[in-house]
Structures are given as C-alpha cells and as structure tokens.
Amino acid sequence: QSVLTQPPSTSGSPGQRVTISCSGGDSDVRINVVTWYKQRPGTAPQLLIYSTNKRPSGVPDRFSGSKSGASASLSISALQSEDEADYFCAAWDANLMAPLFGGGTRLTVL
C-alpha cells in the first residue's frame, strides 16, 4: 500500500511554531486537496484541516495547511502541550482511486 511521506517525528517547545511536511506525487498531492488529522494515543483520529487549508469549526487558527506542488504542510503556531499527538495527512490518489494516508508524524511538545 503506497503512502504519502511524512517525517516520523518532530518536536517543539511551548510557544514555538512547528511545521510537518507531507510529500506525495503527481497522482495525489499535486492534483488533489490534502486533509490533515490529529490522533492522540488510544483515541480515534479527528479532522484538523480539510481542502488543503480550511479549518473545521472548533479548530484553532493556530493550525494552518498549505501546499506547493506535490508537497503539503501543516503548521502549528504557539505550540501547546495538548498539541502533542500523531498527525496524518491524506490525499486522493487518482491512479489507485483511493485516498492515501501519510505514515504519520509524532509531535512531542518539550
């Protein structure tokens, strides 16, 4: 099963800004919107960003998404302890005709 490429881990101190990358290809990230999910240990994922850069109701504006070419990014500013979680990107793959997920990035708040 192909996956989108994310760094396995990243970290930051409270108040800092971190960025998580999501690298795909010509049949997924480059031509389709990207979605981001946050997952705390032992719980279900929750929607964080949809349509590449839109936030659902209730998600703070500290979270933002962007895309350039076949790479997408999730930025989290003013880092807080409750941001410590796994973050997954996703995009529809036009070849597989299925959504692909990234392998996930574990964010540690120091």
Added chain:
Amino acid sequence: QVQIQQWGAGVLKPSETLSLTCAVHGGSFSDFYWTWVRQPPGKGLEWIGEMHHSGHTKYNPSLKSRVTMSKDTSENQLSLELRSVTAADTAVYYCARVVEEMDDAFDIWGPGTTVLVSS
C-alpha cells in the same frame, strides 16, 4: 451531536470472516457517505472503502476481493465484512462520516474496534 457506536468480534482465527457494525446516533445517516479505515498496531491509517447514499460502494483495490460493505438505513447502521483474514488484518477498525462539502474529509469518527487475528 452525532455519535458513532461500533461493535463486532474482537478475536478471529486466520481464514475467518471479520464482521463489524457501526451505528450512527443523533444525526442524518442518509445524507452522508460513510467509510471504514483501519490502523494496524503502531502504524498509519489505511482506507478500506466507502458507502454512498445510493448504496454504491467503493473499495480499496488492495482489499476489494475480500471486502463487502452494506447499510441498514432504517437502523442507521453500516456494516463491514472482510473475508479470509490473516494476521495482517490485525488492526483497529474505524467507521467515519464522509463530508462531500469538505472535499470528502472524514469529520466524525467512531471510537474504533480492535480486531486481533491469531491462531
């Protein structure tokens, strides 16, 4: 407030059939697509398939030969069947709502059902 309840057999032997159900409470069932996603222990997420309003289904090509999704609109329930399971099918299985207006993002997730395949 939409809530999703999930249930199904948690332990299976190789070659058996996985059967899970999710029930949607407190919101519209018929107006949305519904999807199943799984997560092997310590790993990332894998899309299994989705069910449309019409009953039309789409499955992950890698699982298509073994998967059947169905729904009971009168009970607001969605079911997943995965045949001939192996240890590789050990995972937490999630049911989630798909929102077309959000470019098919999965906005509400069930709590997950842990399935272990072991002889």
